[in-house]
Amino acid sequence: MAEDTGIEVLRNALQAEDEFAPTDAMRLDEIPNLDSMARVRMVLEIERVLDDRLTMEEIIGIETVGQIRMLLAAKGKLPIEG
Secondary structure, eight states: OOTTHHHHHHHHHHTOOTTOOOOTTOBGGGSTTOOHHHHHHHHHHHHHHHTSOOOHHHHHTOOBHHHHHHHHHHTTSSOOOO
8 A cells, every 4th residue: 555545535535636745744624625525535535445434533533644644554554654
């Protein structure tokens, strides 16, 4: 799985161009066009990548781009860095 899977999840949810490259520290509420429908698409895209459903706690806990990566890594869909 590509290292930028977290960003790909957001690109797909936002239907954004390839140039969209947020940092891990970027908060979701700072991302233009990330409205409630895009958030639903984001959750669905994460679940598609994971091939599993997220718990309500996991969904509520996603506040930054980095937290998407951490969630994917914790579930074995991204290599853990560091």
